[in-house]
Amino acid sequence: MPIEEYRKSVADQKRQAILDAAVQNFLATGYERTTLEMVAKSAGVSTATVYKHFSTKRALFGGIMERIWETEVDLANSVDQGTDSVAILMAIAQEYAQLLRQPQVEALFRVIIAEAPRFPELGEELYHRGKEPYLKRLHAYLQKESELERFQIADIPLAARQFLGMINDVIFWPRFLIVDLKISDSDIEHVITSAVETFLARYAKK
DSSP states (O other): OOHHHHHHHHHHHHHHHHHHHHHHHHHHHHHHHOOHHHHHHHHTSOHHHHHHHOSSHHHHHHHHHHHHTOOOOOHHHHHHTTOOHHHHHHHHHHHHHHHHTSTTHHHHHHHHHHHTTTOTHHHHHHIIIIIHHHHHHHHHHHHHHHHTTSBOOSOHHHHHHHHHHHHHHHHTGGGGTSTTOOOOHHHHHHHHHHHHHHHHHHHBOO
């Protein structure tokens, strides 16, 4: 392996270790009490290494949000290849549901909700480093579909939020209010199918 690739691999491994350690510390002690020094110790790296990757605690939290919201759905290529709209929307919805069901996501959101009044940057990082890029990808897809006259959407940003809202309003947010709420895979598939059908009924070009 070339030396540059090796160095990049080592740096990536350290970055992932830092993010893992940060999640553990944020969940165990909260955002306010967690320090970059604590994260460095948990990750088995130097404090300087943590600062090299994340100059502030806010940046570190943003890194966690980016990793959570990473998605493998390539919306632009799917449109260019002429993939059926139902298949694409199903893929987007399934990916979104999978993101919301990742281990520790619910716990991290509880940290954000509890500490956001004192640290508004938590909510900002959640949106700008996490959900906003995902919404932009969905927006671009819906824009392209509209240009191809497959959809007729007057307000694309609203339509994107409506689509995701039909999913998270059923499979994510109720878990914050109902203790031990169980949502099965079949329940999620039903929610996704209904969301796609509702979206197409509203916006698909007749």
